[in-house]
Amino acid sequence: MKRKEVSPPTGETACDPSRAMSAKGMRYMTASLVTPGSIIGQEGQHTTGEGTTLHDGNIIATVIGNVNVNDGIISVGASKSIVEPKIGDTVICEIVKLNEKNGEAMIRVVEGQQGSIQPQHLYGQFYVTGLVDRFMHQTSDALRRRDVCRALVKEVSPVVRLDFRERNDCGVLHAICPSCGDTFTLHQDGDWNMLCQTCGAQSYRALADNYGAGWAELEQGASALNNAGKRWGAEAEAMFARGPAGRATFISADVREDGRERTYFRFEGMGGGRGGRQKAAPGTRLFVGGLPREVGTDQLRELFASHGEMTDCIVLVDDAGVNRGFGFVTYANKTxxxxxxxxxxxxxINGRRIGVRDADSDDKKKKKGGRRDPEGLKLYIGNLPFSATKEQLTTMVAAHATVNEIVMATDPSGKSKGFGFAFIKDMDKGEAVVKALNGTEMEGRKIKVDIAKAKGGKGGKGNRGGDKGGKSARELQAIREEAEGGKKRKRRSRPKKD
Structure with missing residues (x-):
């Protein structure tokens, strides 16, 4: 039987493969290059062959290649063969994602096989316990993004699982210094097994035997530098104990994808982390809020230097190096x-009002059960201008009653929230103060004045706990029983459930 070969269709026919292939007498055809998802025929006109599938009455290409029709069977001859990794295969992969306890690598090649890897097998996952025979706090302690590695395939369904630990020829094959971009070379120095000859950065990797195309100086290969089964040295453990900042130092300086260096949280004092952080004496550490974005640590230090000896000063910034609007200043003593x-x-500062307060005062008061209100009748004053001050409120309320204290509500940066509280000594003058001040104007705003309500929604006097007078439920019950002649109230009976 002779086969008739037809050149690739042109014009309108080329745009619609199904029309081109339904021509009479056409038994074999080589069409233009098609890609996965292309409709190349209709159900009933042809039988699906290799590289095709049937969907909603359409015959669709599943590989990249040329369309062939032979004896009613339509197929796509793949331009590259399809490779499926199997359990036990070794793959060359690139690290693309690192989480704390797991990560992901893009599989580039299945060793010993040529062809394309299908999307469902393109990425492999691994766990921190499968990196090296040594305790790892997290995956980035042994691998870094863009590292090229060899890995063993342990599972292929439902996802590809990779392992670097089981064989010495598995692990990192090529790594670059994140600080300068040069290639790391092998160099044993305590816990570190990598050295950048350009910038001097040291790091640790879970190495494969033939890192850098082999290393002839060690009989066991480069994997001997992994120190398998050994404990971390004191220096490394001290860095791990400092948390993310210490770990970042251990794995060498990180660099953002846009080239900027990544900054890590700075611990107060010379030490860091568990046991090493120097804690400031009570009352010596100040929180400074409401800072303009252009103010840095140097400007903050210059502003506070005239008031005493400082032991620490810092303005917190985000990953982009932008001022977060607050900082901390620590002095040698409380005075x-x-x-x-x-x-x-x-x-x-630059037209913006800053707030300065004891950084630890709020935490201590919360531990003791919250802040206790000052003595006196508590009045709520709302709808205040944000520029209103304690002095203005004191003068306003003092014209009608004796003021014990004025409390302004502020946010963490020290900025006014637009309301406050006045505590007056004269408990019986509350209604008179409300009548005199409620609805009056302050800087163009009508303020609201009322007797503050105690927690729970009931009106109260000062800090005496509202209508209950601070008494517990048991005390109130005892008072009721005493009023009823000492008779204990009977509990209401409840019907028994079947």
Whole structure:
């Protein structure tokens, strides 16, 4: 039987493969190159062959290649063969994602096989326990993104699982220094087994035997530098104990994808992390909020230096190096810190008012059960201008009653929230103060004044706990029983359930 070969169709026919292949007398045809998903025929006109599938009455190509029709069978001859990794195969892969306890690698080649890898097998996953025979806190302690590795395929369904630990020829084959981009060379120095000859950065990798196309100086190969089964040295453990900052130092300086160096959280004092962090004495550490974006650590240090000896000063920034709007200043003693608060709380920098307070005061009060209100009748004053001050409120309320204290509500940066509280000594003058001040104007805004409600929604006087007078439920029950002649109230009976 002779086969008739037809040249690739042109014009309108080339745009519609199904029309081109339904021509009479056409038994064998080589069409233009098609890609997966292309419709190349209709059900009933041809029988599906290799490289095709049937979907909704259409015959669709599943590989890249040329269309062939022979004896009613339509197929696509793949331009490259399809490779499917199997359990026990070794693959060459590139690390693309690292989480704390697992990661992902893109499979580039199945060793010993040529062809394309299908999408469902293109990525392999691995666990931190499958990297090297040594305790790892997280995957980035032994691998880094863009490392080229050899791995053993342990599973192929439902996802490809990779292992670097089982064989010495599996592990990192090529690694670059994240600081300067040069290739790491093998160099044993304590816990470190990698060295950048350009910038001097040291790091650790779970190495394969033939890292860098082999290493002849060691009989066992480069994997001997992994120190399998050994404990980390004191220096490495000290860095791990410092948390993310220490770990970042251990694995060498990181660099963002856009080339900028990544900054890590700076611990206060010379030490860091568990046991090494120097804790400031009570009352010496100040929180500074409301800082303009252009203010840095140097400007903050210059502002606070005139009030005493500082042991630490920092303005917190984000990953992009932009000021987050607050910082911390630590003085040698509490007297200096109090002087700085008195002088600089409310001070303006570039037209913006900053807030300065004891950084630890709120935490301590929460541990003791919350802040206790000052003595006196508590009045709520709302709809205040954001520029309103304690002095203005004191003058306003003092015209009608004796003021014990004024409390302004502020956010963490020290900026006013637009309301506050006045505590007056004269408990019986609350209604008179409300009547006199409610609805009056302050800087063009009508303020709201009312007797503050206790927690739970009921009105209260000062901090005495509302209508209950601070008494517990058991005390109130005892009072009721005493009023009823000492008779204990009977509990309401409830019907028994079947």
């Amino acid at each position: 200096m810190a109090e002087a700085a608060v008195a002088a600089l709380d409310g001070h303006k």
